Amino acid sequence: MSTLLEVSGVSVSFDGFKAINNLSFRIGQAEMRAVIGPNGAGKTTFMDIVTGKTRPDEGRVLWGERSQSLLGMSEAQIARAGIGRKFQKPTVFEDQSVHENLLMALKGRRGPWAVLFYRPAAADLARVDELAAEIGLADHLARKAGELSHGQKQWLEIGMLLAQEPRLLLVDEPAAGMTPAEREHTTAILVEAAKTRAVVVVEHDMEFVRRLSCKVTVLHEGAVLAEGSLDHVTADQRVIDVYLGR
Numbered sequence: 624m625s626t627l628l629e630v631s632g633v634s635v636s637f638d639g640f641k642a643i644n645n646l647s648f649r650i651g652q653a654e655m656r657a658v659i660g661p662n663g664a665g666k667t668t669f670m671d672i673v674t675g676k677t678r679p680d681e682g683r684v685l686w687g688e689r690s691q692s693l694l695g696m697s698e699a700q701i702a703r704a705g706i707g708r709k710f711q712k713p714t715v716f717e718d719q720s721v722h723e724n725l726l727m728a729l730k731g732r733r734g735p736w737a738v739l740f741y742r743p744a745a746a747d748l749a750r751v752d753e754l755a756a757e758i759g760l761a762d763h764l765a766r767k768a769g770e771l772s773h774g775q776k777q778w779l780e781i782g783m784l785l786a787q788e789p790r791l792l793l794v795d796e797p798a799a800g801m802t803p804a805e806r807e808h809t810t811a812i813l814v815e816a817a818k819t820r821a822v823v824v825v826e827h828d829m830e831f832v833r834r835l836s837c838k839v840t841v842l843h844e845g846a847v848l849a850e851g852s853l854d855h856v857t858a859d860q861r862v863i864d865v866y867l868g869r
């Protein structure tokens with residue numbers, strides 16, 4: 624599988640504390656990857672580095688077929704290059720309908736001038752329907768986003784990210800605060816999304832991770848402690864000691 628993102632030898636310190644310590648990580652095109660590890664392992668910081676929010680002190684972050692360095696790029700440039708990120712707290716427009724939220728996300732792809740003179744084309748309206756079906760909100764298009772359940776808001780935000788057609792989607796603890804049924808639906812959305820793009824999911828819920836049925840990377844003290852199938856890493860004594868056994 625050809626590499627989409629390659630992080631190598633990356634370190635970052637906050638006030639002398641090494642949050643990321645010589646981290647190397649590689650993900651292929653259209654690959655699903657789960658990242659697990661104890662609190663403070665550096666999982667969110669890893670996403671901050673990939674999205675340009677945090678600058679590493681050393682190391683390389685390379686993107687795409689041309690191995691373009693992401694390190695000199697702004698957060699906006701990295702997003703435009705095709706990296707989408709979902710934060711824990713959904714950031715949907717509560718007063719707008721599900722339909723409007725998805726349409727706005729499609730528009731956002733086009734830049735400010737296009738937005739100014741924008742009239743939705745039939746293709747965009749069809750794409751909104753397609754996205755709504757993908758996230759399971761086809762029957763809720765007319766509802767205000769503010770009326771949705773916590774889980775439905777999260778799905779809407781995933782749909783808004785998918786509208787931008789990222790080649791890599793980073794998702795930090797999506798299952799937090801969700802009911803078991805919502806968690807299951809969230810896994811299904813992510814598994815579907817990973818058929819056509821790379822998806823990296825940080826999650827503590829092991830049931831959730833199991834349903835992703837993908838390669839798992841275990842982070843500990845800012846570096847990779849173990850990598851492989853979920854069964855492989857959960858049988859690793861070091862992983863049990865620092866994470867599972869707690």
Ligand SMILES: Nc1ncnc2c1ncn2[C@@H]1O[C@H](COP(=O)(O)OP(=O)(O)O)[C@@H](O)[C@H]1O
Binds near residue numbers: 642661663
């Ligand atoms: N902006 C920051 N300033 C200072 N310390 C930070 C900052 N971001 C993260 N850290 C520290 O880096 C370590 C890793 O944090 P984080 O990446 O959030 O871990 P995780 O997401 O795996 O729980 C923690 O000890 C955290 O306190």
Ligand SMILES: [Mg+2]
Binds near residue numbers: 666667668
């Ligand atoms: Mg975190």
